[in-house]
Amino acid sequence: MVGIRSSCDQILRSTYIIMEWIDKGYVLTTRYHGENSLIVSLLTEKNGKSSGLVHGGGSSKRRGIYQPGNFLDIIWKARLPDHLGTYRCELIRSHAANFLDAPLPLLALSSAVIILERALPEREPDRELFKKFGLLLKVLREVDWAPSYVRWELDLLTNLGFGLDLSKCAVTGCAEELTHVSPKTGKAVSEEIARPYADKLLVLPRFLLKSGFDEDLRDLINGFALTGYFLQRHVFGGKPDALPIQRERMIAALT
């Protein structure tokens, strides 16, 4: 029976050129389409951010699968590559459930998926970004997740082509006593050079220059301000409300 079915599928594919791919990915966002169907946006490993229709995905039985952050096995099918297509998904790991009782990681998860949804182009695969998002979901379960979230945003900027150069001072070239970042160039500036322009520069948090975190709240706020500034300026084209409200609430709750 299975053999007959697979040969039928092969005939169909060769006759009508049915588009199909199999991949793994994380749920970013969902929207209801009609009564029970969902348009699901996924961050996939080999196909990048991709949207598709899930028939019956909004039903009470299936809705739990399509929660942000959940890791799925995906089959996408469409008649033409440009079509929205339909997904058939199976749950591999339910990440969302890990955060339902934790208000701050839940806000961080919501913030991350909305930033990815708004920032990433459709169908542009980026395996590194995919891997880093998976790591973020793991880190969010740890106690000191906030600095890692800032690092993830910094990595996202790099992956999108707007990476900051925090390795050396933009003026002197020295790699020590880096304290600020130029809002225009995204390059680090050393303390001595930054002093006269301190009010115009962004503060560079220490935890971005080394591994670990000294539990300095001010450093953390500066980290969020730094990545937030460049995300808003470069990725979202300066739109005032582009950064998700969850991010603001997360920072407010952390501080």
Place this chain on the structure above:
Amino acid sequence: MSGNEIEQLIKLFARLPGLGPRSARRVTLFLIKRRESLMLPIANALRLAAEAMVPCSLCGNIDTIDPCAICNQERRDRSQICVVEDVADLWAMERAGVFSGRYHVLGGTLSAIDGRGPEELNIAQLVERASEQFVEEVILATSATVDGQTTAHYVSDRLTNCDVTISRLAHGVPVGGELDYLDDGTISAALNARRTL
């Protein structure tokens, strides 16, 4: 095929949940054949309900009187407020018949994607109600989804200055559920919410 009025009726029925154009046509034909016994009473009932229904000014429930029948029931426990997302959730709780307190309908969940912020929800009034002296507990009965729980945490934050106990519904194994068929997230939630026997 049919007159404008009937076509219009089919189109409107097709917009109801669970009905497509084909079933809408079947419903319309069924009603046409029972004009006196069903069609006119339904039309009349629809008109009366549409004219009479009002949102409850206290809890946000939909009823034909304001305050709604639940808020008007004297025997209900005034010390407990159960916060639900929608009127459908309130009806589900009432069907279960396990809660004897009062309700508060938020009118949805917070959602950045759908652009629904706290101002769109009935939260300010909940804070007002929870500040009343006789209220002792607020039960957050939002759905176990990312949006539902984000809303619950937000509401909980807003209620911190009210002198009330804040609780939420348990998450975990459903009645009749077998562990073998549950996803890892549900099992993890159930394990975290375990209790001593």
